[in-house]
Amino acid sequence: MPSxxxxxxxxxDLLHVTPEQFEELAAANRDLRLERTAxxxxxxxxxxxxxxxxxxxxxTGQLDRWDEANEDLGVAFDSxxxxxxxxxxxxxxxxxxxxxxxxxxxxxxxxxxxxxxxxDFVVELRSATDSVAxxxxxxQEYLNNGxxxxxxxxxxxxxxxxxRPGQKIQVIEHPIELSGEDVLPGFILNLRRIWR
Numbered sequence: 495m496p497s498x499x500x501x502x503x504x505x506x507d508l509l510h511v512t513p514e515q516f517e518e519l520a521a522a523n524r525d526l527r528l529e530r531t532a533x534x535x536x537x538x539x540x541x542x543x544x545x546x547x548x549x550x551x552x553x554t555g556q557l558d559r560w561d562e563a564n565e566d567l568g569v570a571f572d573s574x575x576x577x578x579x580x581x582x583x584x585x586x587x588x589x590x591x592x593x594x595x596x597x598x599x600x601x602x603x604x605x606x607x608x609x610x611x612x613x614d615f616v617v618e619l620r621s622a623t624d625s626v627a628x629x630x631x632x633x634q635e636y637l638n639n640g641x642x643x644x645x646x647x648x649x650x651x652x653x654x655x656x657x658r659p660g661q662k663i664q665v666i667e668h669p670i671e672l673s674g675e676d677v678l679p680g681f682i683l684n685l686r687r688i689w690r
Contacts (some may be wrong), residue, residue: 546621576608
């Protein structure tokens with residue numbers, strides 16, 4: 495069970511966290527993974543355990559290798575990247591990717607801060623302490639805000655939920671690989687290391 499975390503607050507009256515207050519909190523607490531819901535609720539995600547960290551490095555490593563070979567298509571991001579979704583939430587998927595044209599349209603200042611876009615592709619990797627229902631809500635939020643493809647990966651039961659706009663959620667049991675489809679052409683995620 496994760497230990498208690500100390501959160502350094504820049505002010506004492508933060509029942510509702512504005513985007514500006516969230517930026518201050520994130521800057522003052524760089525070691526924490528913080529998120530903000532569209533309603534202003536602050537979410538503190540504790541550091542992951544060894545199993546989740548090992549799985550996530552495999553996931554992001556595979557995405558990074560594909561991205562490097564296809565750099566003209568877009569830009570990949572790890573779990574420490576914050577995205578300001580159109581609904582006002584600030585989220586950090588475990589892995590994500592953004593089309594090159596959308597990234598290039600951002601100003602240098604927008605690229606340095608939380609990215610003011612929803613990624614085209616998002617992945618959430620469930621850890622043992624994560625609530626499946628909350629992750630499913632988060633995946634739906636990504637879709638509602640413009641994501642074109644999303645994977646919710648559950649290593650505990652070797653199950654993947656695939657999210658696509660305007661389609662029913664596809665559930666795959668015990669897959670050994672996943673295709674990036676037309677969103678990430680040619681990307682195949684090998685799940686063998688993630689399932690171990």
